Amino acid sequence: MxxxxxxxxxxxxxxxxxxxxxxxxxxxxxxxxxxxxxxxxxxxxxxxxxxxxxxxxxxxxxxxxxxxxxxxxxxxxxxxxxxxxxxxxxxxxxxxxxxxxxxxxxxxxxxxxQVDYDFTIRELIHDPLFLERNIILEQFAEFTFKMHEAKVNFLDHSPGNTLVVKKDSGKYEFYLIDLNRMNFQNLSIEKRMDNFKKMWLSKTMVKVIAKAYAKLSNESEEKLHAILLEKTTQFKRKTTKKKYLKRKIGRK
Incomplete structure (x- = not known):
């Protein structure tokens, strides 16, 4: 041992x-x-x-x-x-x-x-009426930007792997978990937006994330929105296709 x-x-x-x-x-x-x-x-x-x-x-x-x-x-x-x-x-x-x-x-x-947390990003993703949803998404974008600036490419950046602690009204802290799959590298803007794809963002959430990230990165909001929407849409299509094929094969 x-x-x-x-x-x-x-x-x-x-x-x-x-x-x-x-x-x-x-x-x-x-x-x-x-x-x-x-x-x-x-x-x-x-x-x-x-x-x-x-x-x-x-x-x-x-x-x-x-x-x-x-x-x-x-x-x-x-x-x-x-x-x-x-x-x-x-x-x-x-x-x-x-x-x-x-x-x-x-x-x-x-x-x-042990971190005593209030919820994960998953709860927020699945509930359009989640309290202070856009505020949390904006701060989550800031958290992810900080992670990217530290050269962290978190390969499992998915809704269940970020714990959220509410500190005060309108103020949240984010904790990464399930850490064993990471790369450490300078990230292009394409890779940075690609890192959000597993979040299963809606079109509304894509707008919020792109706007918040644009303010921090000095990239245009339009550019980030286009890239992020494309990455998210491609991931959803690929995942949905995989699930469909698995179900189809399972019936045979």
Missing amino acids: KIIVHPKYKNQENSIPQLVTGFLTDGDLIVKGARNIIKSNFLGDEKVNIKFFQKPGWFKSIIYSFFRSTKAKRSFDYAKYLIKHAILTPFPIAYIENRTSFGLLKDSYYISQ
């Missing part, structure tokens, strides 16, 4: 393995997916989240063991990068990797602080 702990939590290093050894029986279940499980538990008096990455297939096990960082390590490292650049994400506490005697990855865990 390999354990890497953030310096801020060195004094609790001996308690962290207990979160893993008792993972299946202890704590409160938050998400149970096909590949990952997320639970909450306590590290001392602090509530934390533990994300369990199940054992990959033999090929990916070799890749993650010798050629690429594990999802747990990437989550930890990327969270530190975000925080260094003043982009909010649950604070990274530690990551743990279990390996065989031959060094092959078995499974891994990422542990972070």
